[in-house]
Amino acid sequence: MFRAAVLSALAVSPALSQQLFDQPVIGVLTFPDSSMLPPYTSFFDSSYVKWIEQSGARVAPIRFDMSSEDLAALFPQLNGILFTGGAGMPEDNDAYFSTASRLWELVQEDSETVPLWGTCLGFEMFATLWGKGEDNVLSDFDAENLALPLGFTADSKSSKLFSPSTVPEDVYETLGTQNVTTNWHTYGVSVDTFEKVLAPQGLVALTTNEDREGKVFVSSMEHESAPFYAVQWHPESNQFDTTDKHGDATPDRSVEGVAAMQYMSHFLVGEARKNAKTFESEDAFKAIVLGQLQDDVATDGCSTMVVTLSGDRAQVDEKTAAAFIQAVGVYLEELAMMMV
Numbered sequence: 001m002f003r004a005a006v007l008s009a010l011a012v013s014p015a016l017s018q019q020l021f022d023q024p025v026i027g028v029l030t031f032p033d034s035s036m037l038p039p040y041t042s043f044f045d046s047s048y049v050k051w052i053e054q055s056g057a058r059v060a061p062i063r064f065d066m067s068s069e070d071l072a073a074l075f076p077q078l079n080g081i082l083f084t085g086g087a088g089m090p091e092d093n094d095a096y097f098s099t100a101s102r103l104w105e106l107v108q109e110d111s112e113t114v115p116l117w118g119t120c121l122g123f124e125m126f127a128t129l130w131g132k133g134e135d136n137v138l139s140d141f142d143a144e145n146l147a148l149p150l151g152f153t154a155d156s157k158s159s160k161l162f163s164p165s166t167v168p169e170d171v172y173e174t175l176g177t178q179n180v181t182t183n184w185h186t187y188g189v190s191v192d193t194f195e196k197v198l199a200p201q202g203l204v205a206l207t208t209n210e211d212r213e214g215k216v217f218v219s220s221m222e223h224e225s226a227p228f229y230a231v232q233w234h235p236e237s238n239q240f241d242t243t244d245k246h247g248d249a250t251p252d253r254s255v256e257g258v259a260a261m262q263y264m265s266h267f268l269v270g271e272a273r274k275n276a277k278t279f280e281s282e283d284a285f286k287a288i289v290l291g292q293l294q295d296d297v298a299t300d301g302c303s304t305m306v307v308t309l310s311g312d313r314a315q316v317d318e319k320t321a322a323a324f325i326q327a328v329g330v331y332l333e334e335l336a337m338m339m340v
């Protein structure tokens with residue numbers, strides 16, 4: 001239905017066809033390696049790459065430790081931006097948070113044509129950035145290993161992401177009734193906080209869910225006018241993550257579940273196709289990607305895209321280094337106690 005709608009729009013509107021581009025590139029912000037041991041790397045799970053590629057786009061890594069000059073040069077070539085999931089809270093790593101903040105400013109300065117998507121920690125990044133200055137935008141939820149159907153809000157009916165007139169009927173039905181959305185988070189945004197802090201910033205709550213204790217969190221949101229979307233669940237998980245990775249939460253691999261998650265990536269890439277940004281040349285694109293992305297199939301059967309930090313950039317940020325030194329200290333103390 002979605003495809004049919006796009007094709008008929010193309011048929012009646014030559015102007016629109018000129019605005020749709022064949023090979024959009026989505027920039028994916030890398031996440032700092034938490035092992036705190038050299039060689040320091042940044043990474044994202046390759047499920048995010050596959051999720052984007054299945055809809056016809058390509059991926060360029062945006063290294064979390066990029067200089068602002070390099071970022072300013074890369075950004076105008078990207079058709080969309082993705083903040084992936086990851087461990088901890090958005091502000092735990094200074095360099096990561098600062099690059100995310102800069103991207104957030106850039107998409108807003110950019111006449112609001114570049115889609116920004118947040119998944120899980122990326123959703124929490126949305127909340128932290130738009131709720132800036134407010135304490136406790138995020139609160140604790142018991143929602144790890146939890147597969148749920150989405151509870152659509154009244155506002156979702158007129159939304160971009162979940163309007164029943166644009167989402168294929170079967171996908172809408174699946175999302176709203178089946179346990180297809182995989183939750184893997186211990187933080188979230190309560191409905192009260194959303195209304196108080198994020199709604200005044202132009203964000204709209206599209207779906208809500210309950211955690212194991214019955215506490216309600218906002219599970220999907222979008223910006224009222226700009227193409228900015230975030231989900232607390234994992235639309236890349238159903239097709240590309242294994243049971244091992246998520247413990248007990250087997251991502252729903254039914255035909256319906258997979259189709260619903262494919263719809264999500266088609267939507268994001270569809271938004272990215274609407275702007276005319278492009279790399280200067282294929283070589284310019286390759287210069288960003290080649291030698292950076294390395295598909296590393298881990299023992300859990302999931303592959304991870306490892307983005308290796310080169311040369312003088314291979315330094316861990318101060319906060320992480322301090323945490324590592326402290327952890328080693330505690331370990332040595334415990335060892336000393338055991339030996340007494």
Ligand SMILES: *[C@@H]1O[C@H](CO)[C@@H](O)[C@H](O)[C@H]1NC(C)=O
Binds near residue numbers: 177178179
């Ligand atoms: C979804 O999972 C819950 C348990 O977490 C279960 O009680 C419920 O019946 C499931 N719903 C569907 C439609 O499978």
